Amino acid sequence: MPVVGKLKFCYGPMDCGKSTLALQIDHNHARQGRRGMVLVRHDRSGEPQITSRIGLTRKATEVGNETDLRLLVREQWAAGRHVDYLIVDEAQFLSPDQVDQLAELADDVQIDVYCFGIATDFRSMLFPGAARLFELADELQPVQVEVLCWCGQTGRFNARVSDGEVLRAGDTVVVADTEQMVVESSSTSRSEGEPNTVRYQVLCRRHFRLGDLGPTSAQHGQLRLT
Ligand SMILES: [Zn+2]
Numbered sequence: 001m002p003v004v005g006k007l008k009f010c011y012g013p014m015d016c017g018k019s020t021l022a023l024q025i026d027h028n029h030a031r032q033g034r035r036g037m038v039l040v041r042h043d044r045s046g047e048p049q050i051t052s053r054i055g056l057t058r059k060a061t062e063v064g065n066e067t068d069l070r071l072l073v074r075e076q077w078a079a080g081r082h083v084d085y086l087i088v089d090e091a092q093f094l095s096p097d098q099v100d101q102l103a104e105l106a107d108d109v110q111i112d113v114y115c116f117g118i119a120t121d122f123r124s125m126l127f128p129g130a131a132r133l134f135e136l137a138d139e140l141q142p143v144q145v146e147v148l149c150w151c152g153q154t155g156r157f158n159a160r161v162s163d164g165e166v167l168r169a170g171d172t173v174v175v176a177d178t179e180q181m182v183v184e185s186s187s188t189s190r191s192e193g194e195p196n197t198v199r200y201q202v203l204c205r206r207h208f209r210l211g212d213l214g215p216t217s218a219q220h221g222q223l224r225l226t
């Protein structure tokens with residue numbers, strides 16, 4: 001039987017501990033003398049690095065829309081560096097083609113690929129990159145470390161909220177920017193003069209469907225962030 005790498009997708013809502021897990025997997029592999037690359041799309045910090053909520057960071061290689069991930073690996077080879085594994089954060093923003101490239105790297109050059117990301121956007125629809133990962137990955141692992149809906153059920157959906165209402169339509173690309181904004185808002189104050197205050201709240205499926213932000217929704221909102 002030929003030796004192949006594994007393509008794995010660990011997914012969950014915002015702030016479920018995915019980035020922390022990504023950094024831990026990188027650490028575990030590196031300790032065994034394996035060499036990896038850490039890739040990221042749209043990191044919340046704005047720098048090409050993985051930033052976890054508990055304060056760990058690691059430098060990463062930024063992946064653009066058009067980046068061919070196979071070429072990134074070949075460049076490492078050309079520089080005399082082997083690559084045993086890849087870690088990809090914010091993998092929902094990969095294009096479907098890029099996910100195919102990851103599968104090719106796993107199959108043809110035996111690289112283990114660990115993808116971390118959010119499965120669904122604020123409409124509860126799969127991101128294209130996440131959908132392709134569900135189709136191709138060898139292993140799918142939900143990550144659910146700490147995020148609960150206000151009712152105590154597992155938080156599964158990132159609801160986009162404005163003026164106390166769950167929004168059902170709009171530009172999905174805003175997800176990246178606004179996640180960044182919300183994450184920053186938890187430690188610093190929001191920028192002034194923002195006309196529409198948009199934030200995200202993780203909800204269980206039932207409360208996402210109902211658009212129910214809970215009896216104390218004001219505490220989860222902008223008020224808490226100031
Ligand atoms: Zn709920």
